[in-house]
Amino acid sequence: MADVCVTRREIKYLLDRCTAEILKARLRALLPTDQSGKGDGYLVRSLYFDTAFNQDYLDKIDGLEIRKKIRLRIYSPDDKTAKLELKKKQGVDQRKYSAAIAKEDAQLMAEGQYVKLLDKYESPFVQSLLRKMELDVYAPRTIVEFRRLAFMHETNDTRITFDTGLCATEANFDLFSPRLALYPVRYPVILEVKYNRFLLSHIKNILQLANKTPVSTSKYCLGRQVSYF
Numbered sequence: 438m439a440d441v442c443v444t445r446r447e448i449k450y451l452l453d454r455c456t457a458e459i460l461k462a463r464l465r466a467l468l469p470t471d472q473s474g475k476g477d478g479y480l481v482r483s484l485y486f487d488t489a490f491n492q493d494y495l496d497k498i499d500g501l502e503i504r505k506k507i508r509l510r511i512y513s514p515d516d517k518t519a520k521l522e523l524k525k526k527q528g529v530d531q532r533k534y535s536a537a538i539a540k541e542d543a544q545l546m547a548e549g550q551y552v553k554l555l556d557k558y559e560s561p562f563v564q565s566l567l568r569k570m571e572l573d574v575y576a577p578r579t580i581v582e583f584r585r586l587a588f589m590h591e592t593n594d595t596r597i598t599f600d601t602g603l604c605a606t607e608a609n610f611d612l613f614s615p616r617l618a619l620y621p622v623r624y625p626v627i628l629e630v631k632y633n634r635f636l637l638s639h640i641k642n643i644l645q646l647a648n649k650t651p652v653s654t655s656k657y658c659l660g661r662q663v664s665y666f
Contacts, residue, residue, distance in 0.1 A: 440562045444532045445594055450628040450649045457599055457626040463643045464588045464597060471587035478586035478599070484509045484547060484612045485581065485657045489574040497655050503527045506657055507566065507575065509543050514615040519543035523566055529651075536563050540613060546570075547577050547610045577610040579660035582619060593633040595640065600627040605660035622659045 496504040603622035
């Protein structure tokens with residue numbers, strides 16, 4: 438898999454379950470869902486990394502306009518690869534870089550052995566990220582898991598996701614474990630609206646039914662509730 442860079446806007450809302458179900462029903466009448474999942478969506482599991490002084494976490498908590506997150510992401514404990522991702526944000530604008538790495542290499546990263554992978558990947562993105570993680574003493578901090586139902590529209594790369602069942606652990610960083618002991622995270626539904634340039638008016642009208650103010654929440658920060666809350 439070649440390196441991927443996606444640039445778009447991202448707006449988040451916190452919803453109660455009743456409002457979320459109403460919005461899902463309206464969107465199903467207009468948009469196709471991601472074929473990766475069935476009726477209730479698909480599993481997403483991410484292992485987040487941070488510096489020795491938790492700089493990325495603190496940047497988010499302190500409300501810095503420019504911030505970043507580094508993670509490994511899988512969609513099943515049976516996956517043979519993981520997506521290494523760097524997500525940079527400036528307000529609602531985001532740029533996400535990603536590349537696929539082998540399962541055994543993801544496990545080495547969870548052990549902090551970044552240098553061992555430098556000779557294996559020629560990708561400039563992977564090379565630069567691994568060197569940064571080594572230099573800034575990045576280490577695994579939390580695994581966050583949830584189920585995602587995603588609606589899509591080709592125009593402006595529009596993607597609308599409903600994330601439910603959030604849970605996390607800060608005690609076990611085995612990303613591929615089929616038996617992770619996770620604790621629940623308190624938010625019932627996180628709605629994410631992602632698009633380039635502008636959101637189509639008929640989609641915007643449906644989302645306005647939520648009657649909610651956008652929030653600046655982070656699943657990574659929510660997953661740190663044992664060590665920081």
